[in-house]
Amino acid sequence: xxxxxxxxxxVLASAGAVVLVSxxxxxxxxxxPVLSLGALYVLAVLPVAILWGTxxxxxxxxxxxxxxxxxxxxxxxxxxxRESQNWLALGIYxxxxxxxxxxxxxxxxxxxxxxQRRAEAHALAEAALDLLRGRTLDEELGRxxxxxxxxxxxGGARLELGKQPPRGEERALxxxxxLRCVATLFVDEEAxxxxxxxxxxxxxxxALLAVAVERSRLEAEALEAEALRRSDAxxxxxxxxxxxxxxxxxxxxxxxxxxxxxxxxxxxxxxRLALAETIRAETIRLDRVVEQLLDLSRxxxxxxxxxRELWSVDxxxxxxxxxxxxxxxxxxxxxxPEAPPVEVDAAQVERVLxxxxxxxxxxxxxxxxxxxxxxxxxxxLRLHVIDRGRGLPPEEREALFQPFRRGTDGRRGSGLGLSxxxxxxxxxxxxxxxxxxxxxxxxxxxxxxAQVPAAVRA
Amino acid sequence: xxxxxxxxxxxxxxxxxxxxLRGAGYDVETAESAEQALxxxxxxxxxxxxxxxxxxxxxxxxxxxxxxxxxxxPVIVLSVVGDETEKIAALDAxxxxxxxxxxxxxxxxxxxxxxxxxxxxxxEPVVEIGGLRIDLEKRAxxxxxxxxxxxxxxxxxxxxxxRSPGKLLTHAALxxxxxxxxYGDESHYLHVYVSQLRRKLxxxxxxxxxxxxxxxxxxxxxxxx
Numbered sequence: 001x002x003x004x005x006x007x008x009x010x011v012l013a014s015a016g017a018v019v020l021v022s023x024x025x026x027x028x029x030x031x032x033p034v035l036s037l038g039a040l041y042v043l044a045v046l047p048v049a050i051l052w053g054t055x056x057x058x059x060x061x062x063x064x065x066x067x068x069x070x071x072x073x074x075x076x077x078x079x080x081x082r083e084s085q086n087w088l089a090l091g092i093y094x095x096x097x098x099x100x101x102x103x104x105x106x107x108x109x110x111x112x113x114x115x116q117r118r119a120e121a122h123a124l125a126e127a128a129l130d131l132l133r134g135r136t137l138d139e140e141l142g143r144x145x146x147x148x149x150x151x152x153x154x155g156g157a158r159l160e161l162g163k164q165p166p167r168g169e170e171r172a173l174x175x176x177x178x179l180r181c182v183a184t185l186f187v188d189e190e191a192x193x194x195x196x197x198x199x200x201x202x203x204x205x206x207a208l209l210a211v212a213v214e215r216s217r218l219e220a221e222a223l224e225a226e227a228l229r230r231s232d233a234x235x236x237x238x239x240x241x242x243x244x245x246x247x248x249x250x251x252x253x254x255x256x257x258x259x260x261x262x263x264x265x266x267x268x269x270x271x272r273l274a275l276a277e278t279i280r281a282e283t284i285r286l287d288r289v290v291e292q293l294l295d296l297s298r299x300x301x302x303x304x305x306x307x308r309e310l311w312s313v314d315x316x317x318x319x320x321x322x323x324x325x326x327x328x329x330x331x332x333x334x335x336x337p338e339a340p341p342v343e344v345d346a347a348q349v350e351r352v353l354x355x356x357x358x359x360x361x362x363x364x365x366x367x368x369x370x371x372x373x374x375x376x377x378x379x380x381l382r383l384h385v386i387d388r389g390r391g392l393p394p395e396e397r398e399a400l401f402q403p404f405r406r407g408t409d410g411r412r413g414s415g416l417g418l419s420x421x422x423x424x425x426x427x428x429x430x431x432x433x434x435x436x437x438x439x440x441x442x443x444x445x446x447x448x449x450a451q452v453p454a455a456v457r458a
Numbered sequence: 459x460x461x462x463x464x465x466x467x468x469x470x471x472x473x474x475x476x477x478x479l480r481g482a483g484y485d486v487e488t489a490e491s492a493e494q495a496l497x498x499x500x501x502x503x504x505x506x507x508x509x510x511x512x513x514x515x516x517x518x519x520x521x522x523x524x525x526x527x528x529x530x531x532p533v534i535v536l537s538v539v540g541d542e543t544e545k546i547a548a549l550d551a552x553x554x555x556x557x558x559x560x561x562x563x564x565x566x567x568x569x570x571x572x573x574x575x576x577x578x579x580x581x582e583p584v585v586e587i588g589g590l591r592i593d594l595e596k597r598a599x600x601x602x603x604x605x606x607x608x609x610x611x612x613x614x615x616x617x618x619x620x621r622s623p624g625k626l627l628t629h630a631a632l633x634x635x636x637x638x639x640x641y642g643d644e645s646h647y648l649h650v651y652v653s654q655l656r657r658k659l660x661x662x663x664x665x666x667x668x669x670x671x672x673x674x675x676x677x678x679x680x681x682x683x
Contacts, residue, residue: 280562287560291539298540312653314664319673321665333664337657341650347542347674372664 010052014060017044022067034072035086038093041068042100049101050108057101064097065090116151120201123147124208131212137161140212144205145185151201154191160184161213173198177206182213242416245289249282256282292416295351296403299423306345306428310450313339313374313381316346320353327361335374342381343450348424352432355417356385356443363389363441380430380446387441397434421445459485460574461502465495465521466510466536475508478563492516499525506574507533508566509553511544519548526552532573534566542674549628549675556626556675572624572681585620588683590659590668592620601659611636612655615648616679619669624681626672652677 021044025037041064049057066079069090074082081087127147130140141159149157159175164184166172173193175183183206187193256275259265267275298304314335321328342349360370368388375382392400403419418432425432429448436442462484464475472488479486487504489495492513499507499521507525511518518535525533533553537545545556554573557566585592589602594617599606608616618635619627627635629648637647652671656663667683 283560294540309649310647311649312663315649315653315656315671318664318666319671322671328665333662335664341653346649350673 006052010048010056014044014048014052014056014063017048018060018064018067020044021064022071025068025072029072035089037072038065038068038089039096041065041093042097045097045101046104049104053108054101054105057105058098061094061097061101065094068093116197117200120151120197120204123151123201124204127205127208131208131215137212137216141183144209148185148201148205149187152187152191152193152197154187154193156188158186160186161209173202175202175206175209177203177210180206180210182206182209242289242293246286249286249289252282253279253286292420295420295424296416299420299427304348304424304427306348306424308343308345308428310341310343311346311349312341313383313447316342316344316349317353317372317383319346319350320357323350323354324357324361327357330361330364330369331357331372332369333372335372339374339376340381341450342447344428344430344447345424348428349430349447352421352424352428352430352445353383353385355421356432356445359417359421360385360387360389360441360443363387365389377446377449380448383445383447384435385443385445386437386439388439389441391437391440391442392434394436400434401432418443459483460506461485461487461504462506462508462570463487463489463495463498463504464508465489465492465513465518466508467491467512467514468510471510471536474563475566478567479508482567490514492518492521495521496524499529503529504531505577506531506570508536508570509533509548510536511538511541511548517544517548518553519544519551522548522553523551530577532570532577534569534573536561546628546630546675549626550630554625576622576625579622581621585623585679587623587668587680590683592616594620599659606658608655608658611651612658615651616655616669619677619679623679626676626678628676632676 018041021041025034025040028037028040041061044064045057045060048060069079069081069086070077073086073090081090127140127144130143131137141161145157145159148159149155158170161183163174163181164172164186166186169189170186171189171191173185173187174181175185185202256278259267260272260275295304314333317333317335321331321333324331357370357372364370364387371384371386373384373386375384401418401422403416422432425445425447431444431446433444434442435444460483462479464472464479464486465488466472466475467490469490472490476486476488487498487502489498492515495507495509495513498504509518509521513521522533522535525531532555533548535545535548535553535556536559537548537556538559549556554576555569557569581594583593583595585594591600591603593599597613597617599608599613599616614636615632618632633648652669653663656666656669659668660666668680670678670680672678
């Protein structure tokens with residue numbers, strides 16, 4: 001479509017061309033029979049036909065014929081003609097001018113059409129490349145819409161997957177391939193879209209999009225399958241690791257209960273007590289495994305929403321110690337009164353500390369103790385849990401926090417404790433890591449400091 | 459003989475509790491649902507109730523609330539890990555104490571004895587626990603004979619705990635008693651005050667002997683150190 005400005009330029013150029021050719025004719029008139037010079041006006045018609053089309057070319061043809069008549073055919077400065085054969089000459093000229101301009105315009109249309117098709121092919125190739133490059137379809141829709149807008153020659157466009165109803169100021173063009181609407185193209189209500197281009201380009205785009213949609217669906221399915229496979233592998237590993245920890249206490253409980261219930265067995269009171277004591281201890285052990293499994297599943301499900309409150313660390317450590325039973329006496333606590341309160345979920349941090357202490361006590365050689373030391377910082381409070389065990393080489397430290405990892409020394413425990421501890425620490429805005437310490441195992445728990453209300457400080 | 463109503467829908471737990479409580483000298487009645495429990499409570503009011511929080515036809519909290527409209531018999535609830543909200547609701551509805559499943563029978567018997575003892579015990583003007591002496595009338599606190607300076611809020615907190623030694627007081631109950639109704643949710647203050655109080659009273663604040671924490675539930679003053 002030609003804009004008003006383009007048309008104005010065309011009219012001015014046409015006028016200029018007629019004036020220019022008239023000047024040339026005037027210059028050549030003394031040397032050449034004037035009637036033969038009329039053919040020069042075709043030179044004005046031709047560029048106009050090529051650049052502005054047949055309509056303007058027709059106007060130029062008539063205008064140049066009239067100018068020729070007015071300036072160069074006697075009587076001068078009148079549209080009358082003295083000799084009747086001049087009418088014939090002008091008529092022939094007009095026919096030639098029209099024919100030339102029609103041919104030129106057709107050549108021009110062909111060239112434009114070829115260019116349009118090349119642009120469409122280019123756009124499709126680019127779209128195909130983009131879609132194949134593996135970016136997500138949603139990211140690509142914006143770019144595809146821009147490409148399409150360029151090809152259709154509209155100001156802007158928007159693509160949405162699936163069949164969408166038109167809305168607001170926008171026109172909805174279906175992007176269909178073999179009767180299936182893959183997407184909807186929204187263009188401005190005012191925009192003029194070339195029907196032929198629309199019929200040609202949109203189905204190709206639809207075919208391309210259909211493939212991309214299918215591919216992204218398959219990709220999503222593959223991802224889901226992979227996630228399932230991984231979580232299955234995780235569950236299998238978990239079950240394998242845990243079944244031992246579940247079965248061994250169960251075995252001890254069943255054996256002890258059988259012994260107690262068996263009428264054929266003669267047991268003295270001490271033996272009966274020992275059996276009952278075994279049942280008790282193994283049940284507590286079983287309960288701990290179940291609790292760890294619950295903690296882990298809560299963390300994995302993202303259900304460990306912490307209920308954060310202000311707590312002093314000595315109270316949190318105290319809660320963890322009270323759960324340790326007799327082992328608590330092996331733990332030395334160094335927390336000064338200056339240790340600021342932290343803002344955490346007490347129950348969850350108690351689980352963190354209990355697991356850290358449990359781990360440290362397991363790692364410590366018999367008779368040696370575990371040290372818990374507080375180190376207040378600017379934004380966090382660090383609790384160091386230090387044992388006199390063998391410690392770990394740097395490359396093994398991170399693996400410590402992976403689930404199912406057992407100590408290389410084959411000690412007891414399902415290897416869930418530290419991964420649970422890290423999960424809860426992070427859920428509470430804290431961090432947990434193993435620190436280099438030549439003296440033994442050294443884990444650091446950093447907890448976020450609380451903003452203490454002024455009323456409490458006073 | 460002291461009569462205890464045990465409410466739980468698991469027959470095995472009911473049987474174990476019945477046997478143990480009878481062995482400890484209690485007269486035991488059992489119920490397997492909220493409806494049965496309420497009927498038994500009305501027909502023959504017991505001296506104490508051991509109540510599972512999750513019942514097939516309702517919650518232990520509802521039973522407690524109903525019971526509290528006409529009886530002050532101590533209620534010990536049985537809860538499980540992960541059921542903290544329900545446990546607190548039951549305590550705030552008037553339950554006296556809780557034990558977490560799986561629990562040792564010794565623990566349950568101790569809680570039950572303590573709760574029954576508190577029923578008749580008058581509030582003592584002077585509470586003595588080991589080296590800690592709290593004179594409620596004179597508003598004075600001593601640790602091994604040495605006077606301890608407490609801020610008004612610290613003393614108010616200690617006084618609420620000392621009015622019924624051994625009784626579990628929920629965070630909400632303590633905040634209400636010490637700071638008044640408006641502070642019901644500001645548990646923030648509570649933990650920090652308890653921690654300050656412990657630093658003044660306890661030898662080792664990380665291993666408290668007087669003010670005991672019930673994780674996720676509240677605090678209690680120890681009956682004995």
